[in-house]
Amino acid sequence: MAMERALLPMVLGALLIASCANAPQRAATPPVYVIKDDDTTLYLAGTVHLLPDDIDWRSAALGRAISAADELVTELSAAELDKIPDIAPRYTKASGHTPAQDRFAPDLQDDFARLADAENIAVAELATIDDWAIALLLAQISARKAGLSSDNGMDNALSADFARAGKPRSGLERAADQFAAFDAIPRTEQRQMLNRVMRDVADGKANDRLRATVSAWAAGDMTALAAIIATDAALAPQTNRILLVDRNRQWSIWVAKRLERPGTLLVAVGAGHLAGPESLIDFLAERGIMATRLP
Numbered sequence: 001m002a003m004e005r006a007l008l009p010m011v012l013g014a015l016l017i018a019s020c021a022n023a024p025q026r027a028a029t030p031p032v033y034v035i036k037d038d039d040t041t042l043y044l045a046g047t048v049h050l051l052p053d054d055i056d057w058r059s060a061a062l063g064r065a066i067s068a069a070d071e072l073v074t075e076l077s078a079a080e081l082d083k084i085p086d087i088a089p090r091y092t093k094a095s096g097h098t099p100a101q102d103r104f105a106p107d108l109q110d111d112f113a114r115l116a117d118a119e120n121i122a123v124a125e126l127a128t129i130d131d132w133a134i135a136l137l138l139a140q141i142s143a144r145k146a147g148l149s150s151d152n153g154m155d156n157a158l159s160a161d162f163a164r165a166g167k168p169r170s171g172l173e174r175a176a177d178q179f180a181a182f183d184a185i186p187r188t189e190q191r192q193m194l195n196r197v198m199r200d201v202a203d204g205k206a207n208d209r210l211r212a213t214v215s216a217w218a219a220g221d222m223t224a225l226a227a228i229i230a231t232d233a234a235l236a237p238q239t240n241r242i243l244l245v246d247r248n249r250q251w252s253i254w255v256a257k258r259l260e261r262p263g264t265l266l267v268a269v270g271a272g273h274l275a276g277p278e279s280l281i282d283f284l285a286e287r288g289i290m291a292t293r294l295p
Contacts, residue, residue, distance in 0.1 A: 028057040028218035030154070031274055032065055033281065033291040035255070039262035042255065043069060044280070044291055046271030047154035048217055052147050055218065057154055061294040069266035072162040074155050076178070077171030084175050091179035092133040100126035100134060105195055111202035115141070131190035132182050135197045142201055158268055172251055172269070181242050189236045196235070217271045226276030245278045252283035259289070 031046040043065035051057070058066075100116075100123050101109050116123050119141055126134055143149075150156055162169050185193070199205075216224035233240035251269070258265070273280045281291050 026055050026218070027059070028055050029059045029220045030057050030062060030217060031220045031222055031271060032059070032061040032294045033274070034065075034294055035259070035284070035289060035291050037259050040259045041068070041264040042259065043264075043266045043294075044274070045154070045266060045268045046217065046274045047158075047268045048214060048271060049153040049155055050143050050148040050150050051152040051154070051214075052149075053152060055152070057218075065266050065294075066158070066161060069162075069264050070167055071263060071265040072158055072167065072169045073172060073265055073267045074159065074169070075172050075269055076175055077169060078159060080171050080173075080175040087175050087179055088133075091176075091183045092129050094128050094130045097127045099123075100129075103131060103134070103191060103194060104198055108195060108198050108202055112198055115198075115201065130183065131187070131194040132185055135190070135194040138194075138197050138201060155268060158266070172254055172267075173247070181247070184242050185236075185239050189239045193236060193239065222275045225271060226279075229272055229276050244273060248273055248278060248280040249283050251280050252287060252289075255280075255284060256287050256289060 030048075033044040035042040035044065045062055045065060048057075101112055104112050115121070115138070121137075126137075159169055213225065213228050216222075216228065229240075229244070233244075251273070255267070269280065284291055
């Protein structure tokens with residue numbers, strides 16, 4: 001991720017999928033919407049931040065949006081991504097010193113110890129790190145083992161496309177805002193998140209839920225994606241509110257203001273932000289802004 005690249009602890013699962021580097025390319029049709037007024041066209045695309053080598057997500061609808069757009073807007077701009085190494089320590093530092101192994105349920109402590117040993121994790125240093133940050137660390141390890149990379153993610157590829165074309169790129173929010181959102185997750189839900197991630201890894205089920213999520217995204221099946229999000233939101237309601245709902249509401253304000261200026265742009269955000277109740281699509285509709293799904 002850059003640490004933000006998971007964006008939802010529940011979507012930690014959504015970022016992973018078993019893969020084979022030599023497999024034939026699998027076609028995906030990510031969700032793409034269009035919003036128009038008299039002088040502004042805004043394409044809205046749902047992305048996945050980490051992917052294997054074998055998924056071709058450049059659908060016809062997305063290709064048309066890329067060609068037409070004069071500007072790319074992602075969750076974080078390239079400049080904000082560059083700030084993450086400097087910003088992260090301020091937000092990931094825990095208020096106390098709790099040994100990492102003590103944060104897991106008794107039946108998971110040995111699993112964590114084995115993983116830490118295999119991955120040469122500096123366990124002692126984790127005593128000063130928040131639970132959510134450790135959860136993301138574990139998810140990143142799983143992603144790497146599954147052959148996933150942000151290099152294959154839509155965000156980076158789209159940014160490279162627009163850079164080569166000499167088109168401007170910007171972001172919806174600051175890296176500091178995203179870290180602050182993670183840091184605002186209640187401690188109880190952070191601990192639950194950490195244990196859920198470790199249990200999925202220990203039980204060998206991490207890829208199961210990820211396959212379902214990425215399959216829904218690849219098929220453009222927003223109903224299936226919404227059902228997955230709803231299940232996770234029920235387990236961590238405050239996390240869902242902070243990382244999805246609140247940000248969707250803020251982004252709807254951004255879109256409304258941007259429509260006041262002419263232009264054609266592509267806005268690429270995590271697909272989970274476009275699915276289910278209280279999605280970005282819903283908040284836009286509340287403002288009288290209709291997003292039409294492209295075939």
